[in-house]
Every structure is written in structure tokens, then in C-alpha cells.
Amino acid sequence: LESPSPAAGRHLTLPEGFRAAGVRCGLKQTGEDLALVAAEADVPAALLTTRNQVVGEPIKYCRSVLPRGCGRMRGIVINSGCSNVCTGPAGRKDAEEMARRAADRLQAAPERMLVASTGIIGHRLDMEKIRRGIDLAADELGTGNDDACARAILTTDTRIKTCVAIGELGGRAVTVAGIAKGSGMIAPSMATMISVLTTDATCRANVLRRCLREAADASFHAVTIDSDTSTSDTVAVFASGRAGNPSFAADSADGRRFAGLLRTVCEDLARQIAADGEGATRLVEVRVAGAHTPKQARIAAKAVADSPLVKCAIHGADPNWGRIAAALGKSAAKLDPDRLKIAIGGKTLLSGGRPRSFVAADVCEAMQREVVRIDCDLGCGEASYTALTCDLSREYIAINADYHT
């Protein structure tokens, strides 16, 4: 597969060897709030978790069962509505019990289940509801619709986020599928809030982890809704091997193909997360080129993507390139003010550090589209990076000022 592209349907469509369920156990006000994704046997898996220093008990548990971030696992159980963060030893026991109960129902060893929780910080899980939910989900595995699983992990998201990509490895068709949640407290520094990826490829756990790291760098790590890295970011990938392709090394041709497939799914999910940021009306791509180093390109792109002034200007469809210039200039990334270039929607507004004349109505129109593209050139080198964000609207304030602890 030369350039994999996500399948049109955007439905979960689990690869061979996996079953999933999403049920309501009553932690959220309405809708499904407990998801279970299970392989038929213990399979190679890899995990990335948040870099926040305050981490949830589920993440501490996952790190304890996968100390090197990869190994053979059966599946993952996820609840929304309560993140089980800052809950201490009692919260840790709750996370362990979630894993154990799900493992029991799947006839797996307890340490083969991953756990993730998302929602309010500082509250204990209602374990009676969780237990009931796990039993219900285990009963429904593979019988319900896949969307219920993608729905059960959402919090303030307005729509489910799923992606499937199909490629070929060693003459065999291979599928990679993923679900994700995003919306608020999104500036992942290891992964997004929560994403679960499944594939029928044959792939060793350590190769899986290396591919996942690369895919996350180009996708989830590029997203910033509000610069607030969560305490619960988790992305897990499981590989059932049911495609029957021969095993491959990370740096082989098949390894590059598989990594590309995984990156395609992660990039598509990351774009869905950015487009559905809290209060978002538009997806914003900030591409910075001409940076001295890749790290400086990332810093500059994130400075623009995190600027509330830039995000308000996009919401108002105002071609205010001055705010973009100021955001680039305040960042730690080196720029040459006399070679600085800024374009919005393909229209150049600043080049050689000087304003260019433009038709405001044309740029306004480009800024009202579903996807707004900002291109910047720092004039200092060859490195580039693309950050993903959304506009900043009154709705963001409504969601986050009216939401109560």
C-alpha cells in the first residue's frame, strides 16, 4: 500500500480476531459509558500513556502490567464519567478490580487486561455500576453494534471518532481500525485522551510499540485543543495476527508499510479530535516550515495553535496575521523577521516580513470553511511540522464554566 487512506465509512469494523461492546452502566447522565474491546486470545499489544506528572490510577495500573509499554494482552476495559485520578490506594484497587472482573469474564489472566477511565478528577468510581457494566458488556461482546463501543468512551465529544485503513503486508490484506475520544483537556504529550487501535496484522509487541510511537508523534501529539495535557491520556494497540502475514522487522519494507497504515489511522483520528474540540466550529491546520530544527518547527506550530488570540480570530474569520506573527515571535523557535511568511487558506498575507495586499473577503471566505489552513515559514531552515487545533468560541467557555465539580 503506497499511500493508505482511511476507508470512507468511518465505522469501527473491527479486524478479525476482536470483539467489542459498549453499554450503559449509569456513570454518565445519559448514554453508554462502559466499553470493552477484547482479542480472542492474548495478543501482542503496545501502550502509550500521558506525560503529565499527576496520573490516574488506571494508568499506574497499566504501567505496572506493561512496564516496558508492550507485551501480550487480551484487551481493554474503559469507562467514561469518572477518571479515577487522585483517588489513592483505594482508587488503585478499583482499577485492579475492573481489570480482574473483565479478565474473569474473558477467561484471561487478570494482568492481561488494560484499564482506562475518563471524566471528572478526584472522585471514586461507583464500583457497583462498573461491575454490572462489565458483566453486561461481556455478555454483549460481538453482538451489539460497534458504534456503541466508540460512543461509550466519549465525554464532552459531540460525535464518535473511528477510522479504518486497509493495506497489504506480505501478500495479505491487513486492516487497522481505531476509536478515539478527545474534546477537552487535550494537548496529549504521550497520546490522546483515549484511543484504542486494533489490527489483524501479525506484528511483534516491540515492533508494534515502535510503530505506535512514530504514529502518535505525527498525529495525536500534533493536537492541542486547549494546551491542557490530561492526567489520563492513553492509547493502546492490539494485533491479532489473523491476517496471516509473515512477521516483519520495524525497519523492513513491511515494517514501513505497517507503520504507515497505523499512522494513517492515528492522523485521521487526531483530525477528528481537533475538529470536535470543545466548542469547535472548524478544524485548524498550522503548518510551520523553514524552521532551524524539527523541534523548533513543533514549538512554533504549537505556539500558534495554542494562541487564544489566533483561535478567536479564526472563529471570527478575521485575517489577523499580526496575531500569528506575534505568536511565532514569542515562541522559543528562532525566526528571521525579515524572511517571515504567513498565509491563510493559501493566500499570502505577509512575506519578507512585510504585509502583502489581499482581498479580505477571499481570506474571510477561506476562514469560514470546515478546515482552515495556516502556513508559516520562519526563514531559518528546512524543518517543518503541522499542528492541529480548532477555533475558540463562546461555546468553549459555556462548556467549561458551566460544567460543575
Add this chain to the structure above:
Amino acid sequence: LESPSPAAGRHLTLPEGFRAAGVRCGLKQTGEDLALVAAEADVPAALLTTRNQVVGEPIKYCRSVLPRGCGRMRGIVINSGCSNVCTGPAGRKDAEEMARRAADRLQAAPERMLVASTGIIGHRLDMEKIRRGIDLAADELGTGNDDACARAILTTDTRIKTCVAIGELGGRAVTVAGIAKGSGMIAPSMATMISVLTTDATCRANVLRRCLREAADASFHAVTIDSDTSTSDTVAVFASGRAGNPSFAADSADGRRFAGLLRTVCEDLARQIAADGEGATRLVEVRVAGAHTPKQARIAAKAVADSPLVKCAIHGADPNWGRIAAALGKSAAKLDPDRLKIAIGGKTLLSGGRPRSFVAADVCEAMQREVVRIDCDLGCGEASYTALTCDLSREYIAINADYHT
């Protein structure tokens, strides 16, 4: 003066040896938009300017006449409504002409005048209006009311920001007065948007600069409205020597007293800037203690003060300490999750990394006051820092999405 406190009146009340004027020249839609502050002769002065890499032409000009940041100067001319940034050599000539015309009217040498501009980026100044404004301001010097000068430097600010403190040096009463503007694109990394300080103290220019640096670190540098460092931050101080106190070294007892006086005025102006941030309804003080180093304390305090989720929670009077914990944890400042402590309005919500029971109504009430205080202890050392910010409201979006280029 052991603990100087700002005078009650909060009016500009220029110290002896200075005159000021604020007039309307027509750059803004309404109100005064050109300010002139002038000493009777060339006097010791010091200057701090933005660390943004994209800097306005007025700042480039000021740096050229004061390459070491201090020297003998006559005064400063400031316009609002247009920042003269990204305007190239033509913009540089405009800045020079502003200085020259003001100097001519004061019978000073052209290189003795400082210039500052604030407002939209990327537009040329309307020099016909500027010339008329300078002539008008020179005619009105000392005859109008001082508030007009403080008003003429404002952009989206809703009120003037002035402060006066009085102390004693070498047996003489000494006055320090200041005006400032803030409101949007405020995360000063050298100074605030614009502030002009005047004193009748006798003080050498290099001592003045050292005192100004220290005062700015404890005041303007602690403010963040929206994390967007401006291209035009400027703070200037002038010392007329009319108080007649003996000259002093920076590290003498008088030096410490004078530095304290200057810091008092800067801190008070910084609090006024934070309280009048775009869309602000409350001033928020984020005090971080228990940090490993002073730099880490600052990083942690700024991470909380810059978190849109925390600022929305304050706007909604929601005691959502989880967002504060997440903001501290994502920062580069080291913290001990098991010793972390968070209090809002003096009420402890988290200690030893565990939630404490609290009466939500009490904390809500504390969060609806004019000043909301957040105390955090990272449990890692002795260093502390206090950052200043405001809440994040729908009005911020309205101001910045509806404002058009």
C-alpha cells in the same frame, strides 16, 4: 519607608519635574489616543522592551537611542490605535519622525525622546494625525488633567491604570508614579504592554535600570492574560532628581528602599492590568510554593494561570481543583503527587495528593469575589512565585472574534 503602599487616590499625580498630556488625534474610533510625558530637562531614564522576536518599529528605534537600556532622556510620546509593527523601513521613519517632532516641540535633541505605539499590527501610522496630535499635546502639557494621559494609551482596557507611592530617601520625601495599559496580548516577557513610570528621586540611569528590572520581574512579568506576548511591550522610567535626595548605589539601604518603592508601583499596576484583562470579571492570584527552584515555581504558577480550563472554572465559580492539579502536572516543574496541596480562597481542597472534604458553597462564594486566590504546594522544596491572571469569559471571545483587521 519600610513597607511602601500605593496611595489611595490612584491618580497620576506626576512627581515634580514632569508634565503630561493626553489628546485625541483621531487614530482610534473615540477618545484620547496620543500621550506625551516630558521631563523639564534630559534626566536619567531606563527602558525594558519585549522579548518577542517580532518587534515594532518604535521599539527598534528606542533600542537604537538607548542601546544599553539606560541613559539621559527627555520623555516619551505614545500613540494607541496602531502599533507600527511589520511596517519596515517606512515604519521606522515614522517612529523617528514622531520622536523628532516631539523633541522639537520640547526643544530637546531628537535622540532624547522615546516612542511607543500600541494597536493593530501591520498598518502604517497616519502621520498627519500623529503630527497634529503631537503639536496639540505639546501645547496642552501640564494644563490638562493627568487622567487624559493615562487614557490615551489604552486599547481594549476598560479603565485607566495609575499608581503613586511615596517614600523617603536620605531624609527627603520621594514620589514614584506610574501609568500602564494592558488588556489583550498580555504575557509580558520584558515588561507589560506599555507602562511609563516617573519619579522625582535623584537616581543614576544604571541604578534606575537595575531597580526597574527587579521591579518588572516581581510585577509585570507575573501577569498573563492570554499567554500571548506582545510585539510592543515597553516600560520606561524617568527620574527628575527634584526630590533632592543624595545619589545612592543600587545595593545601599536607599537603593533597596527606592527599588521597593518602584516595585510597589509596578506590582499595583500589574494587578490592575490582570484585573482588567479582556473579558475579565475577577483578578486571580496563583501562588505556587514548595517548588524545587524559583524558576520551577514560576513555570508551575504560569501553567495554572495560562490554563483555559482553570480560567473557565474560575469564571463559573466551580471549585474544580482537578484542573489545577492537571495544569501543575503537565508543567515542566517537578512536583510530588503524594505531597501536592491545592487551596482556593484559603480552603484546602487537596492535600497529600488526596481530596479533602469541603463545603462547595463556601469555595464557590470565595471564587465569586473580586480577587480569587489559588495556593499550591508542589512538595519539592522552598521556592515560591505568584502569577497574576483573570478568569476567561464569553466576553474575551466576543472582543477577540469580533475585532476585525
